[in-house]
Amino acid sequence: MNHAVNQPVTQDVACAVEVRGVGRVFDVRKGASVTALEDVSLTVAPGEFVSLIGPSGCGKSTLLRLIADLDTPTSGSIEVFGKPARQARIDQDYGIAFQQAGLLPWRTVAGNIELPLELHGMGKTARRARATELIALVGLTEFASSYPDQLSGGMQQRVAIARSLAERPSLLLMDEPFGALDEMTRERMQDELVRICAETGAAVVFVTHSIPEAVFLSDRVVVLEPRPGRIRSVLNVGLGAAAARGEDLREDEGFFQLVSQVRELLHGAPASGVRGVETR
Secondary structure (H helix, E strand, O other), X not given: OOOOOXXXXXXXXXXXXXXXXXXXXXXXXXXXXXXXXXXXXXXXXXXXXXXXEOOOOOOHHHHHHHHOOOOOOXXXXXXXXXXXXXXXXXXXXXXEEOXXXXXXXXXXXXXXXXXXXXXXXXXXXXXXXXXXXHHHHOOOHHHOOOOHHHOOHHHHHHHXXXXXXXXXXXXXXXXXXXXXXXXXHHHHHHHHHXXXXXXXXXXXXXXXXXHHHHHHHOOEEEEEOOOOEOEEEEEEOOOOOHHHOOHHHHHOHHHHHHHHHHHHHHOOOOOOOOOOEEOO
């Protein structure tokens, strides 16, 4: 069984995320338990985009929740920018987005984006200025005064991403944020996310079930095994700078080869055909 060896991270720069030997066991009923994750170790460098992919139930979302301090590991440790995950949450070092946008229906686009700033005591003028900046970043300036039920699903997800960026986090944690969208909208949102990440420089940990999505977005793709979740392999994508990724990339032969290789890894086949798979 192969496990990942992560790329070395420069020692004088704190990792965006460092997961060391993490396990998570859930008690499901008296005397019985389920091991969701086992001995998972992973590093994410500042500014790096890393996708987690694997079969349903392999622990992808559990790992993301542990990084976000929405749950606690049974074993091992997690640091975000050199801090315990809990302290990183308190310091608002990361933003988070889920499959459902989770917007408040009685607040406008601007009001939803301002919400975390309002909750943390930012003054009205400053938070309005920040919301205006973020609304422009996600291309929704003309919809600033609209309510969620007046927006398409893709537009709602743009608002959710803008909200996750409100406090200028250096890390985004994203759990299938485009999973409920149709294919055309999903691809447009992928293009938008690439642009946003290039402009903000945030690191991203991204959970997805879509192999093409993982390859298109990522610097590295982490392939997990079926439960108990362990890292099978880490694929270095090597498609160039995120800012240079566009629609043509999806028709590139190298892109198709990488998609095929991730599919092989998901099915437990030996890595073949493309350089960049790290195993030990």
